[in-house]
Amino acid sequence: MAAYEKKYVWSVLLRLFHWTFAPSIFILIVTGLYIHWPWTNTWLEGSHQFTMAVMRWIHFIAGMLFTCAVLARLYLWFFGNKYEKVWDFLPITGRNVKNLISTLLYYAYLTDHHEERLGHNALAGTAYFFTIFLAVLQFISGLYLLYPENGFFVSLGSALFGTQQEARFIHYILNWYFAWFALVHIYIVVWNDIKNPEGLISSIFDGYKFHKKES
Amino acid sequence: MNRSLFLGGIPKTVSRRGFLRACAIATAAMGLPMEMVPKVAQAASDPKRPSVVWLHFQECTGCSESLLRASHPDLASLILNLISLDYHETLSAAAGKQAEENLEKAIERGNYVLVVEGGIPLKDGGVYCKIGGKTAVEILKRAAEKAAAIIAIGTCAAYGGVQAAKPNPTGAVGVSEVIKDKPIINVPGCPPNPHNFLSTVLYYLTFKKLPPTDKFGRPLFAYGRKVHDHCERRPHFDEGRFAERFGDVGHRLGFCLYKVGCKGPETYSNCPVIRFNDVEVWPVSVGNGCYGCTEPNFWDTMTPFHKRLPNVKIPGGKGIQASATEIGKAALGVTAAAVAIHAGVGIAKRLATGSKSEE
Numbered sequence: 153m154a155a156y157e158k159k160y161v162w163s164v165l166l167r168l169f170h171w172t173f174a175p176s177i178f179i180l181i182v183t184g185l186y187i188h189w190p191w192t193n194t195w196l197e198g199s200h201q202f203t204m205a206v207m208r209w210i211h212f213i214a215g216m217l218f219t220c221a222v223l224a225r226l227y228l229w230f231f232g233n234k235y236e237k238v239w240d241f242l243p244i245t246g247r248n249v250k251n252l253i254s255t256l257l258y259y260a261y262l263t264d265h266h267e268e269r270l271g272h273n274a275l276a277g278t279a280y281f282f283t284i285f286l287a288v289l290q291f292i293s294g295l296y297l298l299y300p301e302n303g304f305f306v307s308l309g310s311a312l313f314g315t316q317q318e319a320r321f322i323h324y325i326l327n328w329y330f331a332w333f334a335l336v337h338i339y340i341v342v343w344n345d346i347k348n349p350e351g352l353i354s355s356i357f358d359g360y361k362f363h364k365k366e367s
Numbered sequence: 368m369n370r371s372l373f374l375g376g377i378p379k380t381v382s383r384r385g386f387l388r389a390c391a392i393a394t395a396a397m398g399l400p401m402e403m404v405p406k407v408a409q410a411a412s413d414p415k416r417p418s419v420v421w422l423h424f425q426e427c428t429g430c431s432e433s434l435l436r437a438s439h440p441d442l443a444s445l446i447l448n449l450i451s452l453d454y455h456e457t458l459s460a461a462a463g464k465q466a467e468e469n470l471e472k473a474i475e476r477g478n479y480v481l482v483v484e485g486g487i488p489l490k491d492g493g494v495y496c497k498i499g500g501k502t503a504v505e506i507l508k509r510a511a512e513k514a515a516a517i518i519a520i521g522t523c524a525a526y527g528g529v530q531a532a533k534p535n536p537t538g539a540v541g542v543s544e545v546i547k548d549k550p551i552i553n554v555p556g557c558p559p560n561p562h563n564f565l566s567t568v569l570y571y572l573t574f575k576k577l578p579p580t581d582k583f584g585r586p587l588f589a590y591g592r593k594v595h596d597h598c599e600r601r602p603h604f605d606e607g608r609f610a611e612r613f614g615d616v617g618h619r620l621g622f623c624l625y626k627v628g629c630k631g632p633e634t635y636s637n638c639p640v641i642r643f644n645d646v647e648v649w650p651v652s653v654g655n656g657c658y659g660c661t662e663p664n665f666w667d668t669m670t671p672f673h674k675r676l677p678n679v680k681i682p683g684g685k686g687i688q689a690s691a692t693e694i695g696k697a698a699l700g701v702t703a704a705a706v707a708i709h710a711g712v713g714i715a716k717r718l719a720t721g722s723k724s725e726e
Contacts, residue, residue, distance in 0.1 A: 165709045205605045205682035212691030219695070220702040227706050231713070298688065 155365040156349070161235050161270050162359040166228055170356055172221035173287075176214045177330050183211035184327045212298060219291040225284055235270055241277020248274040259340070268350065270361055276340070283333055286326055293323040381444050386411070389565065396566040396641055397578065398588040410573040411449055417572065418479035420470065420510055421455040424503040425496050425530045425539055426485030430521035431457050433558035433643075446565055449572070453479065456498075467499050470510070477513035480571065483542045486523040486530050490538030507545055516577055517542055517551045520564055522660055525553035525584070532666035543584060552577045553584040557660035562641050563589040581635070583663055589641075594631035594657050597639040600624065607686015610654075613673075618654060625681075628673035629656025636661040 162170075186192075186207045229238040239245070243252045251267050252274035258266040259275070267273075272280060289312070295302075296309025296319050313319035345352045355361045381389075390408040394401070423431075434446065435458075452458065453473035459466055473479060485503075488495035493502035501509075511517060519525040519542040530539040543551050554564050567586055570578045578586040595601065603609070603623035610618035610627050618627070625632070634657050638649045650657055659669035669676075683690035 163709070165705055168705060202605070202680075202682045205687055208605075209683040209687035209691060212687060213694050216691060216695030216698045220698045223699075224702050224706060227709075231710060298691070 156362040157365050158360050159270055159363050160359055161233075161361045162355055163228070163233055163236065164359070165224060166232060166236055167356060167359060169221050169224045169228065172217050173225070174334075176218040176221065177334055179214040180211060180218060181327060181331050181334075183207045183214065184324075187211060188324060188327075215291065215294050215298070218287070219295070222284060222287045222291060226288075229284075235272070238281065241269075241272040241274055242281055243274050243278060248277075251275075252278065268348070268364065270363055279333075279337075283330075286329055290323065290326045290330070293319045293326070297323060381448055390569070392562060393566040393569045396562050396588060396637070397570055397586075403573075407569050407573050411569055413572065416449065416451040417515075418453050418473060418476060419450040419455075419482055420453055420473050420479050420514070421458075421482045421484065422506060422510060423456045423498075424483070424485030424487050424507070424524070425537070426521060426523045426528070428457055428484070430484050430524075430556075430558045431455075434561045434564060446561075446568065449565075449568060450480070474510055474513055478515050479513070480568070481510050481514035481517045483507065483517060483519050483524040484521055486527045486539035486541065487545055488530070488537035488539045489545075490536070495537035495539075504545060507542065511546045511549055514549055516571060517546060517549050518564070518567060519543070519551060519553045519555075519584075521559055522555040522557050522663075522665065525555040526663040528557070529666050531664065550577050551584060552580060552586060554589070555583075555585060555661045555663075556636065557658070557665075559661070560589070560636075560638065560641055560643060563637070585635070585661070589637050590635045590661060592635065592637065592640075594634045594636050594638055594651075597637070598631050598651055599639060600651060603686075605682055605687060607681065607683065607689030609686070613654075621654075624651060624654070624656040625679065626675050627656055628671065628675060630659035630662075630665075630669045630672075630676055631657040632679045633669075633676060634659040634662055 187204070190204055190207075192203050228236045234240055241248065243249045251269065254263065254266050255273045255275040257263045271277070292305075292308060293313055296305045296313065297316065299305045300316055309316075309319055313322050341352060344350075349362065351360065351362045387404070387408060390411055391401075391404050394404045394407045397403075399407070421431075453476075454466070454470045456466070459469065461469055485496075487493070487503045487507055489504060493504040496503040498506060522528045523530065523539075524542050526541040527535070527539045527544075528541075530537055531541075541553070543553070552567060554567055556563070563586070566589065567578060570586070570588075578588060580586055581590060583590075595604075598604075600621065600623045603621075604625055608617060608620075608622040610622045610624055612618070613627055618624075623629070629651065631651065638657070639651065642649045642652070656673070658672050659665045662669065685693070
C-alpha cells in the first residue's frame with residue numbers, strides 16, 4: 153500500500169473565498185431566475201408582501217458577497233501560496249500543457265496515467281480561471297444593472313456590454329453558465345474523490361490534501 | 368379638445384363625442400368591460416332623469432366646486448344633464464323661501480337620490496348648523512325619509528371630516544351615523560374625484576342599485592386598491608430612494624415621498640390611476656405626499672401630514688438597493704480586512720524566517 157503524506161494546500165482565505173462563492177452562486181441562480189421569470193402569483197403584492205422586492209434584495213446582497221469573493225480570489229492569483237497562484241495551473245508552461253492533455257485523456261477514460269497535482273490540475277485550473285473571468289463580467293454587468301445612474305458603472309458597463317438591455321441579456325446568459333459550472337464542478341470533484349484517495353473534498357474544509365509519498 | 372370649452376364655462380349641451388367619452392371613462396373607472404359602455408350610455412341618456420336633492424351642511428363646498436370646475440366641462444355638464452338637480456343650495460337660481468319650497472316639493476315627490484355634502488353636527492341639539500331655521504340633522508332626517516338612496520360626497524359627509532377632528536366641538540358625524548335605514552354610499556375625498564362621483568351615479572342608473580362597497584361604505588371600484596400600490600413613485604420606495612425633505616435633490620429627482628409624510632401606503636383610492644382635473648395630475652405627481660383624505664378621521668389619524676407614518680415596512684429596511692449597497696460596502700470592508708490579514712501574515716512570516724517560505 154502506497155504511503156501518503158498530509159500537505160497543507162488551501163489557505164484560510166481561499167477556503168473563505170470558496171464558501172462565500174459557492175452559496176452565493178446558488179442563491180444568485182435561484183433568485184436570478186425568479187427575477188427573470190417571477191413564478192409566484194404576485195397580483196396580491198402590496199405593502200405587506202414584497203416577493204419581488206425580497207428576491208431582488210437577496211439577489212443584490214448575494215451579488216455583493218459574490219463580488220467580494222471574486223476580488224479575494226483575484227488577489228490570491230498573485231499573492232496566494234504557490235498552489236493558489238495563477239501560473240501554477242494555467243496552461244502557459246510546458247509542464248501545465250502536458251498536465252492539461254493528460255487530465256483530459258484521464259477524464260475521458262482513455263488513460264489511467266495522470267500527474268497528480270497538489271493544487272489544481274491544469275484542466276480544473278483553466279476552467280476556474282475562465283469562471284473567475286466570467287464572474288468578473290457578471291459582477292460588472294450586475295453592478296451596471298443595479299446602479300444605472302452611477303457614472304462609473306454606466307461608463308464601464310456601456311463600454312463592455314452596451315445598453316442596459318444588452319447587459320441584462322449577457323447577465324442572464326452568464327447566470328446559466330454558473331448553473332452549468334456548479335453541476336459539472338460538483339460532479340468532477342465527487343468523481344475525483346472516488347478515483348483518488350487524496351482527500352479532495354475534505355481539502356476545501358480543512359485545507360489539507362494527501363499526497364502519495366515518492367518511494 | 369376644443370380650447371374654448373375651457374373658457375366658456377359649463378356648456379348647456381354635451382357633444383356626442385364628449386358624452387360617449389365620459390361614459391367610457393366612467394365604465395372603465397367602475398371596472399366594467401368595454402361592452403358595458405352602450406348600456407351605461409343608454410342609462411345615462413334615459414330621458415327620465417332621476418331627481419337629485421343635494422344638501423350642504425358643515426363643509427366648504429369644495430366637493431361641488433371640484434365637480435363643477437373640472438377642466439373638462441363635459442363632465443360637469445354631463446352630471447348636470449344626467450340628473451334632475453331639484454335642490455342644490457350653491458347652484459339653484461332660487462333663494463330663501465323659494466328655495467326651501469323647491470326642497471319641500473322635491474321631498475314630497477319622493478324617490479330621489481339624496482346627495483349630502485358636509486358633516487352633520489349633533490351636539491347641543493344640532494344648533495351648530497342651521498339652514499332656514501332648521502338644524503342640519505332635522506333637514507337630513509326629513510330628506511332621507513323618501514330618498515331612494517343616499518350618496519355622501521366628500522369626507523365630511525362620509526365621516527364628519529375636518530369639523531369632526533379632535534376635539535370635535537360640534538359633535539360632527541357622517542351621514543351613516545344619522546341615517547341607518549337607507550342604502551348609503553360614501554364617496555370620500557377632500558375633495559373626491561369627480562369621476563368617482565359620476566361613476567357611482569352612472570352605476571346606480573345602469574344597474575338600479577348601488578355598487579359593492581368596502582367596510583367604510585366606499586365603492587370598491589374606486590377605493591378598492593391602495594394608493595401605494597399604483598403609485599408611479601413606488602419603484603423608488605422599493606429601491607430606497609427617498610426625498611428626505613421638500614426641495615432636496617431626491618425631491619427634485621422625483622423620488623418617493625414617504626419620508627416627507629406620504630400616507631399612500633395606508634390610503635385606499637384610485638387617485639394614481641384616474642388622477643384629477645383631466646390634466647393627468649394628482650398630489651404625488653406634483654411632489655406632495657398623499658394626505659390620506661379618503662380615509663375616515665384622516666385629520667386625526669394622518670396628521671402631521673408631512674411626517675412619515677409608523678410601521679410601514681420598507682423592503683430591506685431602507686429599500687433594497689440602499690440596503691444592498693450598505694451590505695456590499697461592509698462585505699467589501701471585510702474582504703479588504705481578510706486580504707490585509709493574509710498579506711500581513713505573509714510579510715510577517717517572511718520577516719521571521721528571513722527566507723521565502725511558500726507553504
